[in-house]
Amino acid sequence: MAHQNENKKAIDLNILVTNDDGIYSPGIFALTKSLGEIGNVTVVAPLQEQSAVGHAITMQIPLRVTEAFKNGDFFGYAVSGTPADCVKIGIRNIMKVPPDLVVSGINHGSNTAINIIYSGTVSAAREAAIMDVPSMAVSITNHAAKDFRFAAKVSNLLANKIVGKDIPLGTLLNVNIPDVPEEKISGIVLTKQGKSKWDDIYEKRTDPYGKNYYWLTGNLMEVDTELDIDQVAIKKNYVSVSPIHFDLTDYETFDKMKNWNIERLLNGKEN
């Protein structure tokens, strides 16, 4: 890399950073610091933890935006809503110019296989993709992860590649990083969303007033075996990078359903 003026960044990207663990979580702090090396970072993140909120957006109540500080310095904007809300209001109202890139994370806990559907972290990056901004979601595979340095480094390297490469509008990268020391990382692989699902269990308890309540628990039933599947890759200590999008149409079934003659359903002539 050519020598750079110390006061000028190598690449002058305009980056929006958000997450679903909340603006005061350590993961977003590590991510912001790392991305600060390659661009100007604006943090817009939920005031409170928003795990498993999926692609919820706030419409029934208004949003509040407040300034958040870390170590006495201004850190970013805290929003009284979901990760997707943060991306929407960050781009529409908070940032003066639209970002070149949105990065969501670093999430505590992997977002692979079926978990992508429930993830607030992924939904934030997906909201950016909907708004035609290149984006990625970054997660580390441990709910108790403490060391975000390697994950932050990977985020930085990938951020550079996303902006330079030709990812179609509407597609985002879902990145999962094993929580192991860097020397134990097997490598980086391109992956697809796995088919592993949760075997849900609702644990029934009784409150002090004699009424029942239910906690969601369960076990992930792992069904995939190939290294190009996100859940398999992280188990083998690979960094997993999946391109995902928001076109939910099942084109194969669409073609098969042409035989249904669905247009005849109303007049009783369906087969």
Place this chain on the structure above:
Amino acid sequence: MAHQNENKKAIDLNILVTNDDGIYSPGIFALTKSLGEIGNVTVVAPLQEQSAVGHAITMQIPLRVTEAFKNGDFFGYAVSGTPADCVKIGIRNIMKVPPDLVVSGINHGSNTAINIIYSGTVSAAREAAIMDVPSMAVSITNHAAKDFRFAAKVSNLLANKIVGKDIPLGTLLNVNIPDVPEEKISGIVLTKQGKSKWDDIYEKRTDPYGKNYYWLTGNLMEVDTELDIDQVAIKKNYVSVSPIHFDLTDYETFDKMKNWNIERLLNGKEN
């Protein structure tokens, strides 16, 4: 159809009904009544309105389940959570045997194009698909719809077809019904998810204490023109039926990204 014993239903389906407008909404009442003609219906729906919650699930707080009554009769189970929660706990804890079919609706307001991503109604049906239960989401194209009779009739006809036909596990039908009198319905068409998106606007207001707050509003930017797109179909008074799934992998971009040589990113040899 062969003559049936009056006390026996033509088809004895075991059906779970849910929605996102809440268990006391008129749409779920009309749907339950209509599906009661072809099966045994168990209603498990949110206690409170849950619009735009996407695929949120409740994990940070426990769920409560209470019995709900309409006109003095037992109607179903009200859950203190999201539509996806209702499907999970309905299948896992409330129903004695797993349902043959899950139907979510009838939603006030269409769920087409980008709205599918934000929809609690669609996410409930998607949760059923994740749990390998055939399902559909049904919406009527007017937030103030009053007459659900035609939508309920279409739901009944489609419910019969879904169970009898070979829809792959993991695929659900997203059904949108124009809010016009039945004689003005143009027909039924098979559709794909449209590409129309919202141009979001956050309306800034000041509360009585001098602090700002923001309401999400906006306009849907319609970009599609073909009748086999959900948003176009409903505009032309067609019932729209789209097969959708939860595999978010962008396979086309996956193939293109093989040229990224992403495996070399860490050792600085990437192109």
